[in-house]
Amino acid sequence: MGSDVWVIADHAGGSPRRITLELLGKGRELADARGGRLVAVALGHPLDGLPRTLGEYGADAVLSVEHPHLRSYSTEAYTEVLSGIVRQRAPWLVMVPSTAWGRDCAPRLAARVGAGVVTDVEALWVQDGRLQARRPMYTRKVMGTVEYVGDGPHLAVVLPKVFAPAERREGRTADVEVVAVQVPEPRTRLVETRSLQRERVSLTEAEVVVSGGRGLRGPENFALLDALAAELGAAVGSSRPPVDSGWVPHDYEIGQTGKTVSPTVYIAVGISGAPQHLAGMSGSKYIVAINKDPNAPIFQVASLGVVGDLFQIVPKLTEEVRRLKAQG
Amino acid sequence: MDVVVCVKQVPDTEQPIRVRPDGGGVEEQGLNWILNYYDEHAVEEALRVREKHGGTVTVVCVGPARATEALRTALAMGADEAVHVQDPALDGADHLGVARVLAETIRQLRYDLVLCGRLATDDNASVVGPALAEYLGLPQATAISRLDISDGVAAVEREVEGGVEVLQVPLPAVFTVERTINEPRYPTLPGIMKAKRKEIRTLGLRDLGLEPGQVGAEAARVRYSRFDPPPRREAGRVVTPDSPEEGARLIAQFLQETAKVL
Numbered sequence: 001m002g003s004d005v006w007v008i009a010d011h012a013g014g015s016p017r018r019i020t021l022e023l024l025g026k027g028r029e030l031a032d033a034r035g036g037r038l039v040a041v042a043l044g045h046p047l048d049g050l051p052r053t054l055g056e057y058g059a060d061a062v063l064s065v066e067h068p069h070l071r072s073y074s075t076e077a078y079t080e081v082l083s084g085i086v087r088q089r090a091p092w093l094v095m096v097p098s099t100a101w102g103r104d105c106a107p108r109l110a111a112r113v114g115a116g117v118v119t120d121v122e123a124l125w126v127q128d129g130r131l132q133a134r135r136p137m138y139t140r141k142v143m144g145t146v147e148y149v150g151d152g153p154h155l156a157v158v159l160p161k162v163f164a165p166a167e168r169r170e171g172r173t174a175d176v177e178v179v180a181v182q183v184p185e186p187r188t189r190l191v192e193t194r195s196l197q198r199e200r201v202s203l204t205e206a207e208v209v210v211s212g213g214r215g216l217r218g219p220e221n222f223a224l225l226d227a228l229a230a231e232l233g234a235a236v237g238s239s240r241p242p243v244d245s246g247w248v249p250h251d252y253e254i255g256q257t258g259k260t261v262s263p264t265v266y267i268a269v270g271i272s273g274a275p276q277h278l279a280g281m282s283g284s285k286y287i288v289a290i291n292k293d294p295n296a297p298i299f300q301v302a303s304l305g306v307v308g309d310l311f312q313i314v315p316k317l318t319e320e321v322r323r324l325k326a327q328g
Numbered sequence: 329m330d331v332v333v334c335v336k337q338v339p340d341t342e343q344p345i346r347v348r349p350d351g352g353g354v355e356e357q358g359l360n361w362i363l364n365y366y367d368e369h370a371v372e373e374a375l376r377v378r379e380k381h382g383g384t385v386t387v388v389c390v391g392p393a394r395a396t397e398a399l400r401t402a403l404a405m406g407a408d409e410a411v412h413v414q415d416p417a418l419d420g421a422d423h424l425g426v427a428r429v430l431a432e433t434i435r436q437l438r439y440d441l442v443l444c445g446r447l448a449t450d451d452n453a454s455v456v457g458p459a460l461a462e463y464l465g466l467p468q469a470t471a472i473s474r475l476d477i478s479d480g481v482a483a484v485e486r487e488v489e490g491g492v493e494v495l496q497v498p499l500p501a502v503f504t505v506e507r508t509i510n511e512p513r514y515p516t517l518p519g520i521m522k523a524k525r526k527e528i529r530t531l532g533l534r535d536l537g538l539e540p541g542q543v544g545a546e547a548a549r550v551r552y553s554r555f556d557p558p559p560r561r562e563a564g565r566v567v568t569p570d571s572p573e574e575g576a577r578l579i580a581q582f583l584q585e586t587a588k589v590l
C-alpha cells in the first residue's frame with residue numbers, strides 16, 4: 001500500500017480556499033511522518049494557476065484534472081474521477097474538506113473504493129503505526145477516537161479551522177501532473193446556484209464570529225451585530241430561535257442542527273448557551289458572552305462574560321473597537 | 329410513488345450524556361431513546377410525497393431490539409409499513425456496513441425514492457445516506473431543503489457555502505434531508521393506537537443473503553477505540569460592569585490583548 005497523503009482541494013476562481021491550506025498544513029506533517037509525498041488533487045474547469053499555487057503551499061505533487069463536467073461539483077463526476085485515481089495510485093490517506101461537496105462526496109467515494117471514512121475530524125495522528133482520528137459526538141459531550149483498520153486508503157473529512165494553514169512560499173514548486181479522465185455525463189443536473197447575495201465572511205472560516213440569539217428580539221436588531229462584525233471583519237451567526245422565527249436564514253444557524261464553528265473568538269450575544277448551541281461553538285478558542293442574566297449557562301463556558309443589556313453594550317463595543325482600530 | 333425512509337434510534341441529547349469510566353462507550357443507563365431528529369423530517373417528507381402522489385411509505389431501521397420504538401414512532405406519524413433489521417453479527421459494524429445492510433433490505437422493497445436524515449444526532453457521521461446511494465447505484469443529493477417531484481424527476485435544493493444549489497435528479501434516487509425541508513407532524517392518538525397494532529417485519533442478515541464477514545465488525549474499516557469527555561474549558565471571568573461603556577471597554581480590551589484579533 002501507498003504512503004502518500006492526498007488533499008482534495010476546495011477552490012474558487014483559481015485560488016485555494018482557506019480549508020485547503022489547513023489540510024495541506026496537516027497533510028505535510030502526516031506525509032513526513034509516514035515517509036510519503038504530500039499530493040494535492042485539483043478538480044475543475046478551468047483550474048488556471050491553482051496547481052502552481054498548491055505547490056507554493058507545500059504540495060510535493062499536484063494531480064490536475066480538468067474536464068467540462070467538473071466545472072461545478074457533481075456527486076457522480078467527482079466520485080467517478082476520484083475513485084479512478086485513488087484505485088490506480090493507492091494513497092495512504094485522502095483528506096477531504098468538510099464542505100457541502102466534501103460531505104456529499106467522501107462517503108460515496110469510501111463506499112466505492114472500500115475505504116474507511118471518518119467525518120467531522122478534528123485531530124489526526126499515528127499511533128503504533130495506525131492512523132487515528134478524533135471527532136466530536138453527542139452534541140460535543142463526547143470526543144470519540146476512531147482507528148482506521150488496514151493499510152488504506154483512509155478517508156478523513158476534516159472540519160475547518162482545526163489545523164494551522166500551510167504557509168505560502170513563492171518559488172516553491174510541485175510536480176504538476178495533468179491527469180486525463182473520461183467523465184460520463186452526470187444523471188443529476190445542476191440547474192443553478194442561487195447566491196445568497198450577502199457580502200460577508202464565511203462563518204466557518206472567520207477568525208471572529210458574532211452570534212445573536214433570541215435576546216435580539218427581532219430581525220432589525222441583527223443590524224447591531226452587522227455593524228460590530230463589520231468593524232471586526234467578523235462573520236455573523238445565530239442560535240436557532242432567530243432562524244425558526246425567520247429573522248435570519250438557516251445558514252446562520254450554529255449548533256447541533258446548524259454549523260460547527262471554531263473561530264479564534266466567538267461572541268455570543270443574547271444567547272443562553274443551551275447544550276445544542278454549545279455543540280456548534282464550544283471548540284472556539286475564546287468565547288465572549290453578553291447576557292443580562294448572570295446565571296445564563298453560556299457564562300460557564302465563556303472566557304469573558306459580561307452581564308448586561310446587549311442593546312446598550314453592543315453599540316458601545318462597536319464604537320470602542322472603531323476607536324482602538326483608529327489608534328492602530 | 330413508493331418511498332422508503334431509513335431511520336435510526338438515538339439518545340435524546342436534551343439529557344446528560346456521560347462517558348463510561350473505562351472509556352469504552354457512553355453510559356446507557358437512564359438514556360431516553362428517540363427517533364433521530366432529522367429522520368422525523370424524512371418521514372414527514374415521505375408522508376407529504378404520498379399525500380401528493382399516492383403510493384406507500386415504508387420505514388427501515390437497522391438496530392438493536394429497542395430500536396423498534398423508533399419504527400413505531402414513524403408508523404404513528406403515518407408510515408404504512410416497517411422493517412427492522414437486527415442481528416447480533418452487526419455489533420461493531422461501521423457505517424458502510426450498515427449502508428450495505430440497508431441497501432440489501434431496500435432491494436427487497438418497492439421504491440421510487442429513498443429518504444434519510446442529513447445525519448444522526450448521536451454520532452453525527454452523515455455517512456450512511458451517500459454510501460447507501462452508492463450501493464444501490466442511484467443518484468443522490470444530500471442535506472436537501474426542498475423537494476418537488478414531477479414526471480419522475482425531482483427538483484431539489486441544497487444549501488452550499490454562500491448559496492443554494494438547485495438540482496434536477498431523475499428518480500429513483502437517495503436524498504438526505506435538512507431540517508428546513510418541513511415541519512414534522514405530531515403523531516395523533518389514533519395514529520399511535522394504530523401503530524401499536526401494526527406488524528413490524530424483522531429480518532436478520534441471512535434473510536438478506538449477507539454474511540457477517542461482509543458487513544459486521546470483521547468488515548469494518550474504522551472502529552471506535554475510545555471515548556473521552558471533551559476537554560474542559562478554562563474557567564473564565566464573568567463581570568457585571570458599572571456601565572455599558574465599561575462593559576464595552578472590557579470586551580474590546582480582551583479582543584485586543586488576550587485574543588489578539590484587533
Ligand SMILES: Cc1cc2nc3c(=O)[nH]c(=O)nc-3n(C[C@H](O)[C@H](O)[C@H](O)COP(=O)(O)OP(=O)(O)OC[C@H]3O[C@@H](n4cnc5c(N)ncnc54)[C@H](O)[C@@H]3O)c2cc1C
Nearest residue numbers: 213214215239240255256257270271272276277291292310
Ligand atoms: C434536537 C434539537 C436541536 C437543536 N439544535 C440547536 C442548534 O443547532 N442551535 C441552537 O442554537 N439551538 C438548538 N436547539 C435549541 C436549543 O435547545 C435552545 O432552545 C436554543 O439554543 C436557545 O437559543 P437562545 O439562546 O438564542 O434563546 P434563549 O435560550 O431564549 O436565550 C436568550 C438569552 O438572551 C438573553 N437576553 C434576553 N434579552 C437580553 C438583553 N436585552 N441583553 C442581554 N441578554 C439578553 C436571555 O438572558 C437569555 O439567556 C435545538 C433543540 C433541539 C431539541
